[in-house]
Amino acid sequence: METYILAIETSCDETAAAVIKNGTDIISNVVSSQIDSHKRFGGVVPEIASRHHVEQITIVIEEALAKANMTPNDLTAVAVTEGPGLVGALLIGINAAKAFAFAHGLPIVGTHHIAGHIYANNLVQPMEFPLLALVVSGGHTEIVLMKEHGHFELIGETRDDAAGEAYDKVARVLNLPYPGGPHIDRLAHEADEAVKFPRIWLEEGSYDFSFSGLKSAVINYKHNMDQRGEEIIPAHVAKGFQDSVVEVLTAKTLRAAREFGVKQVIAAGGVSANKGLRTSLEETFAQEGIPFYVPPLHLCTDNAAMIGAAAHYMFVAGVRGNMAMNGRPGMELKTWV
Ligand code: KG4
Ligand code: ZN
DSSP, X not given: OOOEEEEEEOSSSEEEEEEEETTTEEEEEEEEEOHHHHHTTTSOOHHHHHHHHHHHHHHHHHHHHHHHTOOGGGOSXXXXXXXXXXXXXXXXXXXXXXXXXXXXXXXXXEEEHXXXXXXXXGGTSOOOSSEEEEEEOSSOEEEEEESSTTOOEEEEEBSSOOHHHHHHHHHHHTTOOSSOHHHHHXXXXXXXXXXXXXXXXXXXXXXXXXXXXXXXXXXXXXXXHHHTTOOOOHHHHHHHHHHHHHHHHHHHHHHHHHHHTOSEEEEESGGGGOHHHHHHHHHHHHHHTOOEEOOOHHHHSSOSHHHHHHHHHHHHTTOOOOTTOOOOTTOOOOOOO
16 A cells, blocks of 8 residues: 655654655655753753744644645645653644644554654665564663564563663763763763673563663762762763663673574664664674664654654554544553554
């Protein structure tokens, strides 16, 4: 079935709209970032995020259609991130999607944000099943097994902080700007030495993660150095922290890929933009002989193209939302087939 889906994403701090053909082709992809407005607060302020979304959403949708050189009549459906995310932020996108769908007589599809991150890969090369996805973002750290389109099985998840959250918190300890992930990544690559931090493996065989202990180890290290009147070397701390995160993420993903005999491993979410992690996963799976893919950077962080990719497969499977759709901040990643 041929589809042209207008997709909308407003779950956090990017206001985004895209037109996607058949779940694989990006016709247009517009992202308006608010990061600068949140920087001075050291994190996303929900009220400010909502206000920005209100100001930007119509502009972004119009731009996505204009860039695609399309009118609403050319569209098959409207897709929008239903959750998880900030409820006030989600609602702006959802209400815009409902209004657009109602005005133009189009069906609406409510999409899971993490399904979107995973499906960003489908915009680069076709997903092949069974597939293992390592999802690492500001709010999520999960290993997901997919046996077919729309099938999601949670193999492991974080028990406390998400990987991106840990990056952002450690960055704050090092006085780096928000969001801290890219800064730690850059510093880690400049370092010739690493402070030794623990690897948190949890009980044997577990695919779960824990990053709060590592974060505390960094904080304690800085505290001890301060008390001794010694200066920390931020690059060495950044490398020590990143080495620990990357080693654990890579090892658990590899073990899961072997156990489930997958045909493909993919990485998704904002932290998959991390150079250290990309290199480690690429090398590991090249050696293992399992194809590994990660989208280009602009498709790793929040965007609407990924939502349109996931929504195509939902639409084809007959999934439809309705005008009662609400923002679902704690929405779970559920199988739709
Ligand atoms: O997926 P995303 O854009 O938003 C969420 O859905 O959460 O992920 C944002 C997270 C932030 O925590 C940010 O610090 C992190 O992704 N991030 C990175 C890098 N680029 C973005 N973390 C580590 N290394 C990077 N290069
Ligand atoms: Zn995201």
